[in-house]
Amino acid sequence: xERYLKILLVLALCFGMTPALSAxxxxxxxxxxxxxxEFIEKEVERYESTLKLESWQVFYVDSILTHDYRAMxxxxxxxxxxxxxxxxxxxxxxxxxxxxxxxxxxxxxDDSQWAKYLKxxxxxxxxxxxxxxxxxxxxxxx
Numbered sequence: 042x043e044r045y046l047k048i049l050l051v052l053a054l055c056f057g058m059t060p061a062l063s064a065x066x067x068x069x070x071x072x073x074x075x076x077x078x079e080f081i082e083k084e085v086e087r088y089e090s091t092l093k094l095e096s097w098q099v100f101y102v103d104s105i106l107t108h109d110y111r112a113m114x115x116x117x118x119x120x121x122x123x124x125x126x127x128x129x130x131x132x133x134x135x136x137x138x139x140x141x142x143x144x145x146x147x148x149x150x151d152d153s154q155w156a157k158y159l160k161x162x163x164x165x166x167x168x169x170x171x172x173x174x175x176x177x178x179x180x181x182x183x
Contacts, residue, residue, distance in 0.1 A: 077114070081106050091161060092154045105145045113138035133177070136170045143167055 068076070085103045088094060094102060116134045125131070143163060150158055159167075 077110070081110065088158075092150065092157055094154070098149055098154075101149045102146070105142060105149070109138050109142045109145070129177070132173065136173060139166065140170060 081103065084106055085099060088102050089099050092098075113135060116138070117131060120130055120134065143166075146158060146163075147155060
């Protein structure tokens with residue numbers, strides 16, 4: 042999914058707004074809100090089935106995803122309102138909130154669930170975030 046978002050972002054920047062992005066911007070606030078909660082619900086269901094979550098864990102996963110994705114969305118909207126075009130800023134905001142989800146899940150999941158979570162791609166994404174953070178730190182030191 043991360044690769045798909047990057048490709049979509051690059052295409053949108055290269056060719057202007059794509060019809061898919063334009064259609065999404067034309068959604069009413071109620072429709073956007075509905076889509077947001079549908080996305081969260083699907084993610085929670087996916088984690089519940091793949092990680093065999095207990096009911097209390099489902100509650101926490103739902104709360105974590107709802108809060109952190111909402112905060113990430115608000116940060117993106119703030120960047121868009123300021124007409125920021127630097128992809129690194131969007132990537133940094135995304136990395137910040139995905140790191141918070143990763144850390145929060147680590148506190149909620151037991152050892153076997155955590156291992157499955159890492160194998161499902163979270164470990165690879167964490168390494169990619171660490172590489173980007175190291176690259177940004179190296180740029181700042183120059």
